[in-house]
Amino acid sequence: MRKFFILYSFLAAGLLISCTASSEKKSAVSDTPSDSAAVAQEPLSDGDRQFLVKVGDQAPDFTMELPDGSHVTLSSLRGKVVMLQFTASWCGVCRKEMPHIESRIWQRHKNNPEFALYGVDREEPVEKIQELIEATGVTYPIGLDPDAGIFGLYAEKKAGITRNIIIDREGKIVMLTRLFEEEEFERMVNLIDSLLSES
Template structure:
C-alpha cells in the first residue's frame, strides 16, 4: 500500500528529468561548472564565453508544463536586464531532432532569449539537477549566486536584487 503512494511521485520525477549522474549538487557561492552546448542557430557556445557577464541559465523542456508557465517571466527578465548585460539562456533538454518544435515553442511564447540544445541532458549531470525547470544565476566571475527548482517568477525580489548587484554599474 505504501508503495502505491510513492510510485506516482517517483514516476512524475522521472518524467520531468534525469537523475544526476556526476558530482554533487551545484551550490550557491561555488564556481559554476564548465558547460557548453550547441545553440538553436547551430553555433557552439559555453558558459566560459559568458565570463564577465551575469548569466541566468534555465534548464527546461517543451513538454514541461511548469516550464511553459515560466517563459513569460524569463522573457520579462531578458527584456528588463538584457540591455544592461544579463544573458538569459534557456537550455532545452528535449530529446531527438526537436529544433523546429523548440523554435515554434519560442515563437508561441514570444520568447527572444537564446536557446541551447542539450538532447542528451548533459546539463542535468553537470549541474546535478533532478527534473525541470531548474534555474541558476551565475555572476560575472562565474560564481553561482542563486539557484531555483521550479518555475521562475519575474517579480522574485531576491532574484532581482541579485541580478541588479551582478550587473555593471550604470555610468
C-alpha cells in the same frame, strides 16, 4: 459531496503531473511527492532540489549548440552576469515561468553587454525548441542539451525542471532556483538587478 471529492482527487492527481524527465522518458511525469507538497506549502530545501552544485561553487563549464548552428561556451561569458534556465517543451511549469523571464529579466537587460541569458532545452530536437519559443513568446536564446549532459553538470540527471542558475562575473554560482515560486522569482530578479548595478 462524494462527487466533489472524486473531482477534487482527479484535480489533485493532475497537479502532481509535473516537470520531471528521465533519460528513458522524455515526457512529463510526476515529481516526487515532496516536490508537490513543497509547491503548495513551502519552498523546497536544497536537499529536495537535487542540485549537484551549490551557491559559491564555480559554475561547471560547457559548450552548447544553438539552433542556428553556432555555439556558446560558458567560460567565454566570464565578466558577465549569466542566467541559465533549464527547460523543455513538455514542462508546464517552464511554460508558465518563461514569459516572466522574458518580461521581467530579458526585456530589461537584453541590451546590456554585461548580461547573458540562455535557455538550455533538455533532451529535445530543434523542432521542439521552436515549438516552445512559439508557445511561450520568448525571444531569449535557447540552446540544445540533447543528452542532458549540460543539465547533468548541475543537477541529478533524473531531477525535474524548471530550474535557474545565476552566475556572477567571476563565474561563481550565486543563486539556484527550482520550480516557479513567485517570491523566489522576485528575489532572483532583484539579485540580477543588483549584480548588474555593481561596477
